[in-house]
Amino acid sequence: MQTMTQQQIARSVTIGRTLIAGSAAGVISAIVSNLLAWGIIAANDFAFEMLNGFSITLSAFFANVIGAFIYRVLQKRSSRAVIYYAILSLVMAVLMTFNTVSNPMEPHIGAVANPLHFAVALLSLVLIPKFMQRAAAAASKKG
Numbered sequence: 001m002q003t004m005t006q007q008q009i010a011r012s013v014t015i016g017r018t019l020i021a022g023s024a025a026g027v028i029s030a031i032v033s034n035l036l037a038w039g040i041i042a043a044n045d046f047a048f049e050m051l052n053g054f055s056i057t058l059s060a061f062f063a064n065v066i067g068a069f070i071y072r073v074l075q076k077r078s079s080r081a082v083i084y085y086a087i088l089s090l091v092m093a094v095l096m097t098f099n100t101v102s103n104p105m106e107p108h109i110g111a112v113a114n115p116l117h118f119a120v121a122l123l124s125l126v127l128i129p130k131f132m133q134r135a136a137a138a139a140s141k142k143g
Contacts, residue, residue: 013132013135017139018069022064025064025067026060026063026064028123029119030060033119037051037112040111040115048106048109051109060120064123067089067124067128071128072132085129097118101114
């Protein structure tokens with residue numbers, strides 16, 4: 001019985017499976033982010049025009065879909081894809097936080113947006129590798 005390397009398994013994961021993995025992570029991330037935002041907004045009696053359920057859902061969902069494709073590329077090129085993806089996710093969260101602090105769209109928006117950046121990043125760095133591993137396992141069983 002032959003064993004496949006991580007990079008060979010990654011090559012067997014199709015674009016469709018990558019999209020499904022990213023979408024699944026995106027849906028979970030969007031739900032958790034909206035609940036977190038709702039809790040912070042309710043606890044502090046904030047109201048925002050630009051930060052709402054729709055914008056949070058789109059941001060969290062597409063961040064994870066794009067993240068799945070980035071992870072797929074990293075997985076094909078390196079045996080340390082999880083570590084590199086974790087670093088990239090956290091760096092992006094920090095950069096988004098700096099952007100929110102430097103250019104706030106509305107007063108007090110950072111109190112809600114900044115925790116959301118890290119929530120999405122943490123969920124992404126946990127869920128994307130897990131879902132991509134499942135996609136690779138399904139692809140290796142099929143092929």
